[in-house]
Amino acid sequence: MSSVDTNGEIDYDLLSKLSYLDAVVSETLRLHAPSTTVARIASQDYKLGDTGITIKKGQAVSIPIYAIAHLEEFYPNPESFIPERFLPENKPKLVPYTYLPFGGGPRNCVGMRFGLMEAKLGLAHVIMRYRFFACANTDIPVSLIRNLFLHTPKRVIVGIHKR
Template identity: 45%
Template structure:
């Protein structure tokens, strides 16, 4: 309730002052005032600097998503919807991004060669000026994108996702030719960690190999086998925000600090038993200023 009350209070103060702010809440409040006669067709689904990370990388998925969005209109959001979206970003986006960044530092410590390559890539892109890292530049760093992508594959913070069948569907494609019927209303659990670590989907799945996600290799990734943010029109609403945040922090950290393994660094990671979130018992690495 604290966050809900805080968001409502800030919204009320902004409406009274009519002052514009450059943040996520302001974007939602601006949408609240958009007229209903503007529509967004399938052709308006555009790309951005993070689009190379797009989920399963499948053409079929992009078609499904465009079709789902083709009938969406830019309606006025209610105050309750704005509050819900802001709360979702605060609650769902904090711990998950922090966990991913912890796993990033762990892999940086275990892979000094990769760390050195990332330092070189970011130095060249930013001319050693880490104060002015912008969104577009972050999206043009292939090794940084591959490193973060492999971290999310190796350590998907969400162990599973859940969907309800909207209609009867028959799934086929098993190696033995088997089919499975899923009836409307059935709840389906999708085991993300298992999918990411299946040798049918990724060679040497328990090895940390960012090269899998370099531009020249991404075509080898099977559709719907890489799902750190889910897939389709109901994928994680905070995907691009989370990727921007993680990449920005990693880029700034490695410019100023070196991470390395110490005697207390667990290899491999010891995980805390859990149902929804992937958490390590501890992640201990050494840090020194460059």
């Protein structure tokens, strides 16, 4: 079965079943989440289990998305790009709320599904048309500009061949 129709388009249902493409996008977002933290204001007092800690109504809470996604306890070899972590057979092993590139719970990003589908569709079309490879000027690993809220690459230089 082909992934593309005669017009070069990818069917939505088929795109949603490309598990390795989904795993690559998910692992990329784990390593390089669009935001490094997410902040919330408690709407009511909340007791954190049996820790003896209570978050008071109105208190600001910062969730360190980047730090959580890079903890060895949740992601063995956390600095390595390992898409297989997100394959369907491995997803049950992920600890809930340790993968937060779009936030989590009832306040997660409303555009998450659309954004992921757009990213996968765009990536699939680019991969169908071009082959990418490291060249002499490729930064390995990619150098990042890091600030409190975002991490972005300083530059991305790769070789490209049309297929």
